[in-house]
């Protein structure tokens with residue numbers, strides 16, 4: 001039920017309750033954990049900056065490697081290889097730092113935790129944050145299912161698929177829903193959140209565990225599920241990059257679709273539904289902003 | 299649309315976020331070095347150990363592979379050619395004068411030659427070696443099951459850890475050593491290996507004898523083992539954290 005009445009065109013914004021206390025707590029704890037896990041993970045990666053596919057490492061044919069090589073003039077170049085391709089990534093990957101103090105390292109100091117090369121501490125941060133991140137994720141996923149929020153807020157309804165084209169068009173034009181329509185996630189949001197919550201996040205935990213030799217003895221199916229420890233390491237990395245990509249797009253969309261309102265909704269729970277804009281022309285095509293008439297179940 | 303107060307608040311929010319981020323980055327390295335964080339890291343590792351011990355039973359085995367999976371060359375890491383004089387002499391003599399000393403909290407301390415070890419029942423296993431750096435390598439090991447050896451010398455009840463003292467000083471520093479608790483020491487795959495891929499153990503991989511603890515990371519698996527000591531606590535050895543790398547910030551629990 002709406003908390004403060006319905007948003008109607010021509011009215012001031014209406015505040016609704018958008019996020020529950022547990023959702024907000026999880027969101028911010030998860031935010032901190034993901035940053036620590038990503039940056040300490042890059043520190044760990046730097047200890048052996050190459051990825052392989054399979055049970056063990058085929059050192060002469062990595063799927064990805066980041067290193068430094070001397071060019072024809074003897075100057076250091078950062079070189080990243082993916083499959084058969086070779087990229088010059090000097091300054092960021094392979095070699096980085098201030099010009100008078102260049103350092104040969106895969107990911108640059110500003111991207112790793114700790115900053116200096118320090119594998120043992122990178123691992124300490126990673127596993128400490130992992131102990132907060134994985135139990136919180138498990139609790140949150142249970143909570144979404146048990147409270148019915150997964151079904152109510154995240155699983156797409158059948159009729160939504162019909163508007164997929166419009167939703168994509170509106171997103172590309174950075175035109176975000178207002179009024180009643182903004183009360184719920186749209187299809188693209190739902191699909192993205194589902195992919196992250198049920199896909200990337202559980203996968204990053206499971207592939208992380210597969211890299212543990214003791215876990216492989218406890219749960220040998222992990223190795224079969226991911227095609228071996230080195231495949232798991234590669235998948236873990238891909239998940240990490242996927243989460244980073246999600247994070248950047250998420251951040252950008254939070255900013256352009258009303259940063260203050262969005263942040264407030266994730267801190268206090270209250271979200272303002274701004275009234276729908278009056279039609280630009282008297283006879284605007286009705287498909288531009290389809291009015292939401294269906295009854296809602298919450 | 300936007301009230302003036304909103305834009306003010308928005309600017310404030312943006313600035314605080316950016317300032318917060320910069321402070322956070324600078325603070326993180328200082329935090330990493332703090333005693334409080336060290337305690338937290340130790341607690342987290344102890345939790346990992348307990349959780350993994352709960353999930354992996356005493357007997358649960360590390361995966362064993364087929365001969366087709368064996369890597370063409372087994373990567374050697376850490377010390378690959380000890381230059382300590384005593385070790386060089388033993389190596390030049392084909393390790394005929396080498397003896398594995400077993401002492402500490404045992405009933406019958408012994409010194410065993412390589413040939414004597416080879417007459418004991420052997421176990422052969424093709425397993426994956428996981429380095430803490432991130433790479434893995436598959437090889438075939440043959441050696442004496444550590445549990446058999448411990449039974450032979452009679453472990454006293456007070457003994458809680460098996461310490462492996464090695465011939466090498468990594469980068470000329472302190473002597474390498476490692477330790478296992480009794481549970482991991484008596485695991486059926488835990489062995490002292492003298493052969494790799496069907497040949498005598500090469501010097502690069504720890505000749506004449508190295509530890510295999512297949513549910514642990516590579517740094518646990520001491521190479522160039524000279525002496526085994528059963529102890530109640532390892533706090534008096536090295537810097538007291540149970541191993542060469544443990545003394546340098548790595549976790550004693552090397553199951554992940």
Ligand code: HEM
Pocket residue numbers: 034037038040041042044045126130131133134204205207208209211212232233234236237238239240243429430431432433554
């Ligand atoms: C509880 C969850 C997690 C566990 C148990 C875990 C475990 C691990 C382990 C054991 C390693 C070391 C691999 C090696 O030896 O090279 C590692 C590396 C790494 N982790 Fe995680 N991790 C978790 C979550 C995450 C998350 C959420 C991210 C990113 C957002 C992440 C990013 C990385 C990266 C980039 C590496 C570097 C090497 C690689 O790509 O595998 N990890 N993780």
